[in-house]
Every structure is written in structure tokens, then in C-alpha cells.
Amino acid sequence: MIEGIITKGVGGTYTVRREAGDRILCQIRGGIRKSGVVPAVGDKVKVSESGDPDIPYVIDDILPRKNFLIRPSVANIDCLILTFAVCDPQPDLTLTDKLLVICANLNISTVLLFTKCDLDPEQADTLSDIYTSAGFKVYRSSKGKLFSSRELAEVAPSGIVAFAGPSGVGKSTVCNNILENDIMQTGDVSDRLKRGKHTTRHVELFDTKTGFITDTPGFTSLSLFDVGTDYKDVVKGYPEIMRSAGKCRFDDCRHLSETGCAVLEDLEEGKIDRGRYLRYREEYEYLYNNRNNYKRRIRPV
DSSP states (O other): OEEEEEEEEETTEEEEEETTSOEEEEEEOHHHHHHTOOOOTTOEEEEEEOSOSSSOEEEEEEOOOSOEETTTTEESOSEEEEEEESSSSOOOHHHHHHHHHHHHHTTOEEEEEEEOGGGOHHHHHHHHHHHHHHTOOEEEOBTTBOOOHHHHHHHOSSEEEEEESOTTSSHHHHHHHHHTSOOSOOOOBOTTTSSBOOOOOSOBOEEOSSEEEEEOOOOSOOOTTTTTOOGGGGGGGOHHHHHHHTTOSSTTOOSSSOTTOHHHHHHHTTSSOHHHHHHHHHHHHHHHHTTTSSOOOOOOO
């Protein structure tokens, strides 16, 4: 039996990269299909010969995942690079913070990459300051200086690195620069909708010197409710709030209106970005108020 990693999956046929570096076509064995487990790009699998000359191998087993993201749909991610343009299209910081919450709860390393910084240097400075102050690693990319393979090695010396964010922010352009090849189709921002046009249609892993990278289909909406995030776990995506929370009078402080809340004090003193705090509060209250209104979904791991 051969072990490998799924690098692509389209229409029930999966491409598996073996340790030797070659890629083989596989289908999944019926038992896996009946179990309800859907193979994902990034899954480590065991395969064997199928006897079918068209699809010569079959996936017999999916090895345990260390993590799994529903959006983008990738398993076993070592680092997620959240990619947003400073303008054209305008950055959706609510989406940014939701992804940070999800990754924090799945123990996925995160880095922020702001693209098109040459179009609005002042906005680039503002966004970088907000997230650097919060405790995140931030990179910038512009037309004359794209995020490179050297910076990728700083972010993740090995493993699977995924780029996630809306369409039109330049994820495919950055990936092509890293791979030094125009493998991924790039597109423009729609003049009518003022948002990116979808160019990446599916998730696929590409080899780098140290591991894999993948560009993922862009998306503009994400619900923490739908992925089963608990209201108590929202704060994990806000390290600046967690730092201040250690000084709160009460251990169970929610940082909303409690007496002796150090978070609110630091907010008033400008030590915590107000936009970030308001997004924390909105998500916390929404999940808290709806905690009994739905059958809790299984956490996607």
C-alpha cells in the first residue's frame, strides 16, 4: 500500500502525490464513500492499485487530520496567509477577523498579507499597524514588490501553506511569483460589482522547495455560526484582548460592560483598536444570543 497526499480533487477523481514526487489518479473505495467522509486536498492517504487502466489507483484510507478548514476546503494546513487588498476591492476586515478566529481555534498559524499597497500607501500603513499591534505577523505586497519565495520560507519553512481571501486581491499573482511560473489564472476586479472576479475554480497543491502552496477560490462571506464556533472561543482570534483580559476583575469577564473590565479600560486608552473590538463584540453577542437556536455542528477538524 502506497502513502501520498491529495493535491487535487475534481469530479470524484483525486490526484495523489507520492513520496517519490510523481502524481497518480485515484478514486475512493466504496467504504469511505459510505462513511460520509469526503477526501480533501491536503489529506494524507493510503492507496493501492485498482485494476482500472483509466483510474489505476484507489484510496483505501484517509489518515487522521490535524485540522480541516471548510472555507477554503483544505486539510492539514500548516500556515494560512490571509490575503486582502488595501483597496480595489476594499478590505473586508470582518471576514479577516472571522478567519483569524477560526484558525486560532484550530491551531493554524496565520499571517496577514496586504496587497496592492502601492495604490494606497496610507491605508497600507493603517492596516499594518492595526494587526501588528494586535500581535500578528504582517507582510505587504505591491506591483513592484510581490510577496516572494524568500518571505514564504520565513512564514513556513515546510508543510502546506494556503492563501485565502476574497477574489481579485492578487492571490494567484502572488502564487505565480512564488512558483516562478504562470500556473494560475489571474483576473481583474469587476467595475460593476467592485469586487474580484473568480479565476481560481478549485483548490490544488503545488510543490515548492520546502512543501506546498495553494491558491484557494475567493469568497466574500463566512459565518462563525455555520462552522460551529462557540461564543467563548471568539476571543482566541483577538490576542490583544486576551492580553488585557488577564487584568480583568472577574475571571469570567465577557468584556462587554462588566465592572472592572481591563479590556474596556484599554480600549478607552487607545491600546486596543476600536474596530477590532467592535467586531469581537458583534460576533460574541451574535453567537451567544443564538447558542440555543440550533443543533450545534461538529467542529470541522
